Each structure stands twice: as C-alpha cells, then as structure tokens.
Amino acid sequence: xxxxxxxxxxxxxxxxxxxxxxxxxxxxxxxxxxxxxxxxxxxxxxxxxxxxxxxxxxxxxxxxxxxxxxxxxxxxxxxxxxxxxxxxxxxxxxxxxxxxxxxxxxxxxxxxxxxxxxxxxxxxxxxxxxxxxxxxxxxxxxxxxxxxxxxxxxxxxxxxxxxxxxxxxxxxxxxxxxxxxxxxxxxxxxxxxxxxxxxxxxxxxxxxxxxxxxxxxxxxxxxxxxxxxxxxxxxxxxxxxxxxxxxxxxxxxxxxxxxxxxxxxxxxxxxxxxxxxxxxxxxxxxxxxxxxxxxxxxxxxxxxxx
Numbered sequence: 001x002x003x004x005x006x007x008x009x010x011x012x013x014x015x016x017x018x019x020x021x022x023x024x025x026x027x028x029x030x031x032x033x034x035x036x037x038x039x040x041x042x043x044x045x046x047x048x049x050x051x052x053x054x055x056x057x058x059x060x061x062x063x064x065x066x067x068x069x070x071x072x073x074x075x076x077x078x079x080x081x082x083x084x085x086x087x088x089x090x091x092x093x094x095x096x097x098x099x100x101x102x103x104x105x106x107x108x109x110x111x112x113x114x115x116x117x118x119x120x121x122x123x124x125x126x127x128x129x130x131x132x133x134x135x136x137x138x139x140x141x142x143x144x145x146x147x148x149x150x151x152x153x154x155x156x157x158x159x160x161x162x163x164x165x166x167x168x169x170x171x172x173x174x175x176x177x178x179x180x181x182x183x184x185x186x187x188x189x190x191x192x193x194x195x196x197x198x199x200x201x202x203x204x205x206x207x208x209x210x211x212x213x214x215x216x217x218x219x220x221x222x223x224x225x226x227x228x229x230x231x232x233x234x235x236x237x238x239x240x241x242x243x244x245x246x247x248x249x250x251x252x253x254x255x256x257x258x259x260x261x262x263x264x265x266x267x268x269x270x271x272x273x274x275x276x277x278x279x280x281x282x283x284x285x286x287x288x289x290x291x292x293x294x295x296x297x298x299x300x301x302x303x304x305x306x
Contacts, residue, residue: 012197022100036101
C-alpha cells in the first residue's frame, strides 16, 4: 500500500481506549505510533501517566515517550518540530505515522502551528505572582473567571502555574491564552490526515476512569511516586499533576486512602470533560461509537487507498 504523505490521528479524552485503537491500526496498516501526551514525555512517570507497557512498545514502535526528566521543560513548539522529523523518517521506512494522545495543544501545534503570544511585562508577572503568594491560587482562579471565564473553566482551581500564566496573558494582551491556542497561523493542516475518536456515553467513560484509577493504584503507582520523591521535589509541575499530587499527599499522611482515590477519580473526570470540550471543537475529528472499531478500520483503509 502506498502511504504517501498521509497520517492517521487517534484523539479523544483520557480513558477512552485510544491506545488499543492505535495499536490495532498499527498492526493492520504497518504503522508506527507517535505519542501526543504532555505527561508521557517524562521519564520514570509510567504508571500514573498510563504509558504504553514495554510489551506494547516492543510490539509496535512508539515515539515521543520518555524525552525529559521531571525537572525539565518541554514545549508544544518543541514537540511539533521534533515530531515533524519523526513523521518524515517513518514515511521513509514506508510505514504509516499514527499520532495518538489526548494533549490537544500538541495535536494543534503539529497540525496548524501555534500563535506567538506577546511577551508579558516583568512588572505584571511579579504583581500576579504577588497576588498568588498573598491570597492563594483559588483567589487567582476567581480573578481568571472574571477576565477569562472560558479559560478558567478549562483549568483545575489548584493548577497554579497555568492559572498564573493565563492571568498574565489575558491581563497583558486582553485576549485569553485559549484564544491564542485556538488560532491557526496556518489555515491548512501541515499534513493530510484522518482523525478518529471514540464517543463514549459520559457515564460509561467516567466508570472506565474510576476503574482505571484503581487499576493504576494496584499496579505500582505508589512505589513509582516514592521513587520519584527520592530525586525530585513534590512541588515540581509534573508532581502536581492529576493523581501524582494526591499520591504525594497520601504518602505524606495528608490524605487518607479513600479521599485520595476519590480525588484522583474526580480530577481525572474533570480533565476528560475539558479534553472533550477541546476535541469537539476540532471539526476534522470523526467520532465513532466504541463498538464501531471495525468501521474505523474500514474507513481508514478507504482513506489510505484514495
């Protein structure tokens, strides 16, 4: 089969079964998987990010996993540049690049580029940091709700770094950071692509998330966090991410087991809801019922042959 320039995208919220779909597509169409997940770039953070198992990675080549340590930074722009090179190499091998993941900003940066946000004046940045130090993160989140209600809805009220960044952007430019992320410097996608996502009933998706949380906790997540705490501060951004923060608090005796489980499940469900909001805005994603995996295969076969 001549794959030429085409790529396939498997998108959608956390817990929706993207990996299973992507692996079946890779087997069927001689593909390689490119992960599009801003948490799976971190080394040593495997269980809590639902990283593909070593068995899955040995079965099908995976790219864009384990790129940096938890105390390093990695941007959407960097992801787009590096992934473009990977796509070229996969094509040169005569194989199909399959992008799989739930980080909408990575997907958008790769496909359409990202708008440059004007620099924020240092004086304003210091002022906003001062508000957080004096009044706390929830105060800053309330402020963000006033100036950028839509952006505030997309963020967890405790996500300090993103809340402060969003405030900086909206107060210095008058535009929300989300509007910059939704802008497309390039109207046409960089690649011809066929994008699919599984359209779960919301209650069913939430049940899957609740079950998966328990499964991850039974698969060594606590030991993983204990190991990370030997080398890294619990204040680091990835250590404050969904689940990791709660496991840290449990290990520090600040949360009881039941409260930790409930909080992880709740935050993951809220995150899935935000991801759905993001991906539903992407006109080119086709949504399928979870039982329609054969139809996904058939549609992609048609796409690749045309």
